[in-house]
Amino acid sequence: MLRLIEEMTQMIGKAMGLREQKKRTELLFEWDELMQRRFRINGELSDKLSADDMMRLFMTNGRLHADELQAFAFLLFERAKLEKEKGLHEDEERHLDSRLEGVELGQAEAMYIRRSMKALNLLLEAMLHGSDRKVLPVMPSMEQLLHELKPYKLEESALARLWRWFEQEGRYAEAEDALFHWLQSAAERPDELQLRKKLAHGFYERMEALPDEQLEQGRLPRDEIKQGMEDVSSL
Structure with a gap:
């Protein structure tokens, strides 16, 4: 190497x-x-x-x-x-x-x-x-x-990796945006969408467990987490 x-x-x-x-x-x-x-x-x-x-x-x-x-x-x-x-x-x-x-x-x-x-x-x-x-x-x-x-419209495989990478990097607002693009790409596949919604709820649960300062640094205020979870449920 x-x-x-x-x-x-x-x-x-x-x-x-x-x-x-x-x-x-x-x-x-x-x-x-x-x-x-x-x-x-x-x-x-x-x-x-x-x-x-x-x-x-x-x-x-x-x-x-x-x-x-x-x-x-x-x-x-x-x-x-x-x-x-x-x-x-x-x-x-x-x-x-x-x-x-x-x-x-x-x-x-x-x-x-x-x-x-x-x-x-x-x-x-x-x-x-x-x-x-x-x-x-x-x-x-x-x-x-x-x-x-x-x-450009990214492939689903790229979106799936991108939102996880943004989360890993502490760029939570960008992770949320990529996550929703990934969810919406499965809109016409109900079974797949349900699986992705479970992962999305897991994302917000991890966000809820973080301190406010870390959320602010990632540009995802705590009051937006509840709204995000509601938006996911309504998909």
């Missing part, structure tokens, strides 16, 4: 230089080579596999290798940014007319969002399993992912 971190740090430093020189194709080749050598998953395969499929590749006898998954998620997001930059730059060089350019830019953005959502899912899963955040600058990546994906 330490050798991997060292290689990734060198690659990130090199990425900054190559970005300035616009040699993104060269960097992407090296990035894919690192992914293949260290994780046996190249960029093309990562685009084909779902987030859950990739997570299973980081499990041994039911145990998740959280630090390795976190490193891979970090690499995946960096690659997504490079692919997007490369696509946009190539469009500019081809001097496409405004109509065609809009189509190409939309496709590049769509692929970026799809790859970013995978990276978010993987990073959340790693952190929920106690990955060591000190070895890589993963929190800035997480905040960037959350910011850039905010306008």
Whole structure:
């Protein structure tokens, strides 16, 4: 893992230089080579596999290798940014007319969002399993992912992880928001909704047990807990 971190740090430093020189194709080749050598998953395969499929590749006898998954998620997001930059730059060089350019830019953005959502899912899963955040600058990546994906509808699997992660981080108001999005996504599946409502009530019970100061820090005042429980019951 330490050798991997060292290689990734060198690659990130090199990425900054190559970005300035616009040699993104060269960097992407090296990035894919690192992914293949260290994780046996190249960029093309990562685009084909779902987030859950990739997570299973980081499990041994039911145990998740959280630090390795976190490193891979970090690499995946960096690659997504490079692919997007490369696509946009190539469009500019081809001097496409405004109509065609809009189509190409939309496709590049769509692929970026799809790859970013995978990276978010993987990073959340790693952190929920106690990955060591000190070895890589993963929190800035997480905040960037959350910011850039905010306008888009997240997959249910991501929402399920996100509200738990927000709770784990003490960001209780954000946990509540993600929790309700997760509940509402099961609105047309009554049995599933009932199961999720039980988990939601468990969330509010844990909130009730916290001191007022901790709730205030998490931006979820105590008087909102009762209202939240009523809102869940009424779904």
